[in-house]
Amino acid sequence: MSTGTTQDAPTVGHGGGSTPGKLGNGLTMLRSVPMWPAFALLILFLLGPILYSVYLAFTDSAIRGAGAAETSFVGFDNFIEAFTDPGFWNSVGLTLVFTVISAVIGQNLMGMILALLMERANRVVTFLMTSVVIAAWILPEVVAGYLLYTFFTAEGSLNGILTAVGIPPQNLLVSLPILAVAFANIWRGTAFSMLVYSAALSAVPGDIYESAALDGAGPMRRFWSITVPMLRPAIATNLMLITLQTLSVFGLIFIMTGGGPAQRSQTLPLYMYEQAFSYGQLGYGTAVALLLLLIGAAASLVYLRLLPEEEKR
Numbered sequence: 001m002s003t004g005t006t007q008d009a010p011t012v013g014h015g016g017g018s019t020p021g022k023l024g025n026g027l028t029m030l031r032s033v034p035m036w037p038a039f040a041l042l043i044l045f046l047l048g049p050i051l052y053s054v055y056l057a058f059t060d061s062a063i064r065g066a067g068a069a070e071t072s073f074v075g076f077d078n079f080i081e082a083f084t085d086p087g088f089w090n091s092v093g094l095t096l097v098f099t100v101i102s103a104v105i106g107q108n109l110m111g112m113i114l115a116l117l118m119e120r121a122n123r124v125v126t127f128l129m130t131s132v133v134i135a136a137w138i139l140p141e142v143v144a145g146y147l148l149y150t151f152f153t154a155e156g157s158l159n160g161i162l163t164a165v166g167i168p169p170q171n172l173l174v175s176l177p178i179l180a181v182a183f184a185n186i187w188r189g190t191a192f193s194m195l196v197y198s199a200a201l202s203a204v205p206g207d208i209y210e211s212a213a214l215d216g217a218g219p220m221r222r223f224w225s226i227t228v229p230m231l232r233p234a235i236a237t238n239l240m241l242i243t244l245q246t247l248s249v250f251g252l253i254f255i256m257t258g259g260g261p262a263q264r265s266q267t268l269p270l271y272m273y274e275q276a277f278s279y280g281q282l283g284y285g286t287a288v289a290l291l292l293l294l295i296g297a298a299a300s301l302v303y304l305r306l307l308p309e310e311e312k313r
């Protein structure tokens with residue numbers, strides 16, 4: 001019986017030479033060198049201002065007065081002052097009302113309805129509807145605010161229409177200012193939701209609706225059992241984006257009402273602006289801005305829970 005010789009595989013000692021892992025890491029670092037200037041710019045112009053804002057929120061920094069001459073660290077005093085200020089809670093409540101009416105309900109539902117109507121309309125109607133809605137969206141915020149101000153004011157177009165049909169004239173900018181600016185934001189921002197839902201509806205296979213119709217499902221049953229579940233990722237994403245955008249609306253409200261009358265339309269961005277620049281309290285205003293950021297983060301977490309599990313990966 002013949003016996004074969006067994007040869008052991010050569011081993012590489014730990015003491016000499018470069019390992020493949022170290023060589024790969026070196027090549028990766030070398031390839032990333034052209035990106036270093038971009039990283040430096042991001043740190044300088046993005047991360048830097050964020051960190052500086054966090055620092056300001058814990059100081060008494062001001063445009064004028066003692067805080068302007070010498071800035072001191074005050075800890076959580078700015079946040080305590082905000083939580084004990086009725087004006088802050090008034091702004092929080094108005095911000096939530098404005099966001100729910102104009103974004104969660106108004107823009108979201110109007111965008112969905114317009115997208116569903118355009119799916120069944122002919123090309124001419126679709127083109128005209130899209131042009132009108134997007135024209136309102138692309139207007140500069142200052143221009144849109146002025147147009148809606150002239151529409152809602154006592155001498156505006158709204159009262160001209162109401163008078164023509166026999167309804168007493170109204171001045172919503174005085175009687176219900178938060179409702180007026182919410183309607184203005186719906187008019188201006190619905191186009192985004194419409195485009196999101198139009199794209200999502202175009203991806204839904206048509207044979208699913210045909211099969212459901214053959215099984216006897218009516219339009220409403222098809223909508224709730226097929227359309228809404230299929231659009232669930234788009235709905236959650238759209239709600240998150242328009243909520244974050246609405247929380248930060250400033251120019252539209254500032255042009256239409258300036259936060260008044262009597263702070264009845266003063267949302268958090270306007271309250272923050274008033275404290276930081278009208279009263280000169282930069283530290284306090286920045287603390288309010290951080291609290292607004294936390295509200296937006298909390299809303300984002302809620303919407304992320306609406307996403308299907310496969311969309312979170």
